[in-house]
Amino acid sequence: MATIRDERELIAPTVDRAFLDIVTEALDDGDHDRLRELVEPLHAADMADLIALLPSDERAVFVQALGGDFDPEVLAELDEAVRDDVVDHLPARDLAAAVSQLETYDAVYVLEDLDEDKRQEVLGGLRAEERVAVEEALAYPEDSAGRLMRRELVAVPQFWTVGQTIDSLRSRDDLPDEFHEIFVVDPRYHLVGTVALGQLLRSGRDVLMQDILEEDQRNIKVTTDQEEVAYLFKQYNLMSAAVTDGEGRLAGVITIDEVVDVITEEADEDMLALGGVSDGDVNESALTVTRARLPWLMVNLLTAVLSASVIGLFEKSIEKLVALAVLMPIVASMGGNAGTQTMTVTVRALASRDLTASNAWRVVRKEVLANLMNGVVLATFSGSFVGFWFRDWVLGAVIASALLFNLCVAGLFGALIPLGFKRLNIDPAVASGVFLTTVTDVCGFMGFLGLAAWIIL
Amino acid sequence: MATIRDERELIAPTVDRAFLDIVTEALDDGDHDRLRELVEPLHAADMADLIALLPSDERAVFVQALGGDFDPEVLAELDEAVRDDVVDHLPARDLAAAVSQLETYDAVYVLEDLDEDKRQEVLGGLRAEERVAVEEALAYPEDSAGRLMRRELVAVPQFWTVGQTIDSLRSRDDLPDEFHEIFVVDPRYHLVGTVALGQLLRSGRDVLMQDILEEDQRNIKVTTDQEEVAYLFKQYNLMSAAVTDGEGRLAGVITIDEVVDVITEEADEDMLALGGVSDGDVNESALTVTRARLPWLMVNLLTAVLSASVIGLFEKSIEKLVALAVLMPIVASMGGNAGTQTMTVTVRALASRDLTASNAWRVVRKEVLANLMNGVVLATFSGSFVGFWFRDWVLGAVIASALLFNLCVAGLFGALIPLGFKRLNIDPAVASGVFLTTVTDVCGFMGFLGLAAWIIL
Numbered sequence: 085m086a087t088i089r090d091e092r093e094l095i096a097p098t099v100d101r102a103f104l105d106i107v108t109e110a111l112d113d114g115d116h117d118r119l120r121e122l123v124e125p126l127h128a129a130d131m132a133d134l135i136a137l138l139p140s141d142e143r144a145v146f147v148q149a150l151g152g153d154f155d156p157e158v159l160a161e162l163d164e165a166v167r168d169d170v171v172d173h174l175p176a177r178d179l180a181a182a183v184s185q186l187e188t189y190d191a192v193y194v195l196e197d198l199d200e201d202k203r204q205e206v207l208g209g210l211r212a213e214e215r216v217a218v219e220e221a222l223a224y225p226e227d228s229a230g231r232l233m234r235r236e237l238v239a240v241p242q243f244w245t246v247g248q249t250i251d252s253l254r255s256r257d258d259l260p261d262e263f264h265e266i267f268v269v270d271p272r273y274h275l276v277g278t279v280a281l282g283q284l285l286r287s288g289r290d291v292l293m294q295d296i297l298e299e300d301q302r303n304i305k306v307t308t309d310q311e312e313v314a315y316l317f318k319q320y321n322l323m324s325a326a327v328t329d330g331e332g333r334l335a336g337v338i339t340i341d342e343v344v345d346v347i348t349e350e351a352d353e354d355m356l357a358l359g360g361v362s363d364g365d366v367n368e369s370a371l372t373v374t375r376a377r378l379p380w381l382m383v384n385l386l387t388a389v390l391s392a393s394v395i396g397l398f399e400k401s402i403e404k405l406v407a408l409a410v411l412m413p414i415v416a417s418m419g420g421n422a423g424t425q426t427m428t429v430t431v432r433a434l435a436s437r438d439l440t441a442s443n444a445w446r447v448v449r450k451e452v453l454a455n456l457m458n459g460v461v462l463a464t465f466s467g468s469f470v471g472f473w474f475r476d477w478v479l480g481a482v483i484a485s486a487l488l489f490n491l492c493v494a495g496l497f498g499a500l501i502p503l504g505f506k507r508l509n510i511d512p513a514v515a516s517g518v519f520l521t522t523v524t525d526v527c528g529f530m531g532f533l534g535l536a537a538w539i540i541l
Numbered sequence: 542m543a544t545i546r547d548e549r550e551l552i553a554p555t556v557d558r559a560f561l562d563i564v565t566e567a568l569d570d571g572d573h574d575r576l577r578e579l580v581e582p583l584h585a586a587d588m589a590d591l592i593a594l595l596p597s598d599e600r601a602v603f604v605q606a607l608g609g610d611f612d613p614e615v616l617a618e619l620d621e622a623v624r625d626d627v628v629d630h631l632p633a634r635d636l637a638a639a640v641s642q643l644e645t646y647d648a649v650y651v652l653e654d655l656d657e658d659k660r661q662e663v664l665g666g667l668r669a670e671e672r673v674a675v676e677e678a679l680a681y682p683e684d685s686a687g688r689l690m691r692r693e694l695v696a697v698p699q700f701w702t703v704g705q706t707i708d709s710l711r712s713r714d715d716l717p718d719e720f721h722e723i724f725v726v727d728p729r730y731h732l733v734g735t736v737a738l739g740q741l742l743r744s745g746r747d748v749l750m751q752d753i754l755e756e757d758q759r760n761i762k763v764t765t766d767q768e769e770v771a772y773l774f775k776q777y778n779l780m781s782a783a784v785t786d787g788e789g790r791l792a793g794v795i796t797i798d799e800v801v802d803v804i805t806e807e808a809d810e811d812m813l814a815l816g817g818v819s820d821g822d823v824n825e826s827a828l829t830v831t832r833a834r835l836p837w838l839m840v841n842l843l844t845a846v847l848s849a850s851v852i853g854l855f856e857k858s859i860e861k862l863v864a865l866a867v868l869m870p871i872v873a874s875m876g877g878n879a880g881t882q883t884m885t886v887t888v889r890a891l892a893s894r895d896l897t898a899s900n901a902w903r904v905v906r907k908e909v910l911a912n913l914m915n916g917v918v919l920a921t922f923s924g925s926f927v928g929f930w931f932r933d934w935v936l937g938a939v940i941a942s943a944l945l946f947n948l949c950v951a952g953l954f955g956a957l958i959p960l961g962f963k964r965l966n967i968d969p970a971v972a973s974g975v976f977l978t979t980v981t982d983v984c985g986f987m988g989f990l991g992l993a994a995w996i997i998l
């Protein structure tokens with residue numbers, strides 16, 4: 085309907101610094117009428133962005149200032165760290181009122197990380213059937229299809245006609261806000277197939293639902309992991325998919341808009357893990373960030389000490405020829421960079437399932453070959469350069485050989501380490517980087533200093 | 542319809558190594574009947590995976606062996622490198638026959654990187670209206686909404702009723718295979734609004750379309766960049782969105798399944814760029830891979846030489862105290878690791894638009910603070926360790942101070958460098974890494990060696 089709200093949304097303000105300043109001013113002045121007026125035209129997703137931009141301690145204050153005008157949908161749009169700031173500080177009664185207006189899927193997101201006492205208090209404030217639905221969803225493992233699915237769906241018996249189905253849609257008042265297909269079920273509520281709304285609309289009224297249904301081949305269960313769900317949606321271009329329970333009964337439906345969140349989340353996790361970060365929300369506090377990153381830095385300190393002790397083995401050589409100390413980081417760092425290239429490609433290909441047991445050896449061979457070729461170019465450049473710089477062509481040959489060796493090592497281990505972790509069911513994005521740089525540092529220093537000690541000294 | 546094909550799909554083979562071996566055998570034996578029988582049950586997406594697993598020179602051979610049984614949809618599912626292997630080697634006549642069965646959007650994907658002569662030849666083999674549609678789409682810039690949209694859509698005048706609309710859907714034979722909404726247009730074909738199929742089905746037959754439409758607020762034009770499109774879909778949980786041309790007329794529709802590909806592509810690009818790779822398809826040849834990665838490695842070689850020349854300034858100090866050479870990589874590498882953490886989080890937050898001008902300074906301050914705190918812990922550990930190892934507590938104090946300094950530098954530049962590139966409209970994922978490690982290497986070596994030269998020697 086072309087309501088006033090829709091028209092307002094057409095001229096919704098952008099959540100930029102100027103708008104943020106005006107909102108903050110109204111909030112600081114305690115001018116709640118002005119505040120409501122300012123944020124009323126915002127879409128829930130933009131309102132969530134606005135709340136994230138407020139300082140951590142003002143977020144709950146802001147939501148309370150809006151009172152009954154606060155749109156509960158906004159809670160479902162908040163990033164985790166921001167959501168926690170808000171829901172931890174809202175009274176249980178207000179939370180229950182908000183949650184009762186949300187779909188089960190969104191209600192679960194709002195409540196999943198709340199401490200147990202408060203969650204029980206909020207659940208106690210819901211109507212019995214809402215409470216059961218939320219508790220049931222919370223009982224599924226995190227990251228499972230059961231958490232991801234919506235229970236609100238439309239199912240009809242297989243012997244119905246298109247006309248019966250359309251008439252029943254017109255007369256029902258419990259339809260979900262949005263639905264994109266009709267599920268066809270047998271008397272035991274087992275899924276027989278799916279009829280897309282477009283298919284329903286192009287078929288005659290007398291046609292039987294069982295004659296136009298598509299059988300479902302994707303077999304997503306409530307316990308299926310969300311990563312697998314995301315893979316199936318991407319691979320088969322699904323818009324939605326049915327989820328069945330342990331007994332094969334239709335339990336819910338997952339639509340692609342939720343899967344988009346999963347895809348983004350998984351891609352972000354991989355990217356951050358490769359950067360040595362376990363959680364990267366810009367909305368987290370400095371202390372949370374610090375604690376999350378320290379373990380990885382400690383592991384890196386250990387590997388750096390290991391590399392240092394390798395250098396320590398060659399103290400005598402360095403004393404005789406200080407140029408070795410000057411040049412050794414080049415060999416180590418080029419190995420690290422080339423290895424990171426191979427590792428990143430491998431991790432990404434594993435995540436997208438472009439890389440499997442079927443082509444693993446071909447990819448490893450290709451990576452070693454590519455690094456070997458790049459190694460020849462880089463070794464030639466660095467060898468010639470060092471020869472000129474130090475007027476020492478033997479030293480040039482030594483660095484060239486060490487560099488070439490380390491690049492091959494980088495290609496081999498850059499591919500093998502993620503493949504190995506995948507085989508061991510350890511997330512390759514998280515663990516590969518540390519091991520790889522350890523290998524390229526040790527091989528770089530050992531190769532260069534060892535060769536120099538043997539040939540020159 | 543529950544056809545034989547659907548039932549076959551239920552028992553479609555998995556594309557694993559065993560299946561690949563059987564297929565390769567049939568292909569090598571020239572047993573095309575067996576080959577067709579083997580791959581017939583495969584979904585187009587799985588068939589595309591199978592083709593990607595074949596050696597580069599067998600891909601086109603495989604497609605030709607299937608002849609008329611080859612499903613043209615598979616072409617649209619191939620990764621770029623694989624698609625090129627196939628289409629470059631298929632005769633233009635076969636390509637035209639295949640492309641004519643695809644939607645415009647998919648046809649464009651198949652033809653966009655073909656060399657100009659062959660593309661013209663293929664286009665010449667299409668029916669006039671197909672040819673015009675594909676040429677029009679190809680005229681839009683790459684990565685624009687015009688390339689992404691489908692032209693096949695359902696539009697009705699605003700004065701129609703729900704009943705009229707449904708009746709017309711039943712009688713039309715040119716409906717798109719899939720559609721999820723009805724567009725309502727005025728006599729000039731300007732978009733008035735959208736009616737979701739679910740909304741259409743729940744409304745009475747006498748209701749006017751203009752009374753149930755949702756006005757469109759997203760304003761996607763044919764020239765809008767696909768990154769912006771992906772942002773709008775993610776931010777507002779869209780399932781589909783109308784695209785308008787320069788005159789505001791309805792030009793096409795983008796559905797979320799295409800946007801999912803864009804989201805995945807953009808996330809992959811960022812992840813690969815952070816790993817120093819411009820393109821990371823595992824299906825590319827070793828030579829392509831080598832050439833794509835070399836420029837980045839050459840830049841890294843330059844920065845490594847720069848770091849080496851910094852070390853060169855302190856040759857005398859290292860000669861006096863070789864322990865400096867042993868320990869200096871620790872300071873540089875810890876700075877690099879901590880800086881990479883900050884940089885990864887910053888690049889990711891910029892990409893997801895969680896980080897904007899409104900909260901940039903807060904994020905920079907927080908990153909410096911977090912790195913300072915981690916720096917204190919790491920400096921304490923490494924200082925004590927070095928004190929014990931070398932029985933030299935002054936040296937321990939020097940490495941601790943240099944490490945703390947370099948971690949603060951890492952936090953500051955890890956955040957500032959991507960923010961600066963973003964400001965200059967340069968992709969922060971691509972350029973930040975090289976600059977950051979240069980800064981942390983130079984500050985690490987300079988800080989540690991300089992401080993040691995000043996205090997100890």
